[in-house]
Amino acid sequence: MLRLALYQPDIPQNAGTMLRMAACLGLAVEIVEPAGFDVSDRHLRRSGLDYLDHVAITRHRSFAAFEGWRAESGTRLVLATTSGALPYTAFAFRPDDCLMVGRESAGVPEAVHAAADARIVVPIRPGLRSLNVAVAAAMIAGEALRQMTGPSRAGISA
Numbered sequence: 001m002l003r004l005a006l007y008q009p010d011i012p013q014n015a016g017t018m019l020r021m022a023a024c025l026g027l028a029v030e031i032v033e034p035a036g037f038d039v040s041d042r043h044l045r046r047s048g049l050d051y052l053d054h055v056a057i058t059r060h061r062s063f064a065a066f067e068g069w070r071a072e073s074g075t076r077l078v079l080a081t082t083s084g085a086l087p088y089t090a091f092a093f094r095p096d097d098c099l100m101v102g103r104e105s106a107g108v109p110e111a112v113h114a115a116a117d118a119r120i121v122v123p124i125r126p127g128l129r130s131l132n133v134a135v136a137a138a139m140i141a142g143e144a145l146r147q148m149t150g151p152s153r154a155g156i157s158a
Contacts, residue, residue, distance in 0.1 A: 002027050002097055002148070003097070004022050004098070004100075005031075009103065010104045014104060019051060025145060028056040029055055032062070050114070063092070065117075067115060074100045076097050078120060079108065080099050081107060081121060083121070085119030099114070104133050
């Protein structure tokens with residue numbers, strides 16, 4: 001199953017948006033703590049609304065704990081980063097991929113970059129810094145799903 005990993009998210013509204021998107025598209029979510037807010041179900045429910053009942057969420061106490069899970073599961077880590085060299089549309093996604101987005105305020109540290117199996121970018125116009133993390137996650141997840149299942153996904157209507 002395709003997964004979306006949120007690395008130490010800062011903004012609950014963005015996390016809620018990504019959880020809602022994951023629920024709608026059938027992605028599992030990995031949350032790498034610590035976050036910039038309380039990521040308990042009670043607090044996530046404020047931003048994720050009733051969609052939390054439709055998404056599998058796993059919390060990892062640290063990046064080291066996430067890496068331990070990843071090693072056991074054989075999951076490939078695909079990092080979305082503004083310093084990536086490969087456009088996300090040129091990357092060949094696999095069903096066992098875990099798409100990671102970084103903190104809104106700081107991205108991810110070098111250790112996470114080094115651990116990633118691939119680093120991809122959403123190309124934007126020169127002189128602009130980045131897209132909203134939830135928008136970038138949705139664009140990349142949509143492309144990954146398109147590659148793996150085509151434009152029409154069983155059980156999901158357009």
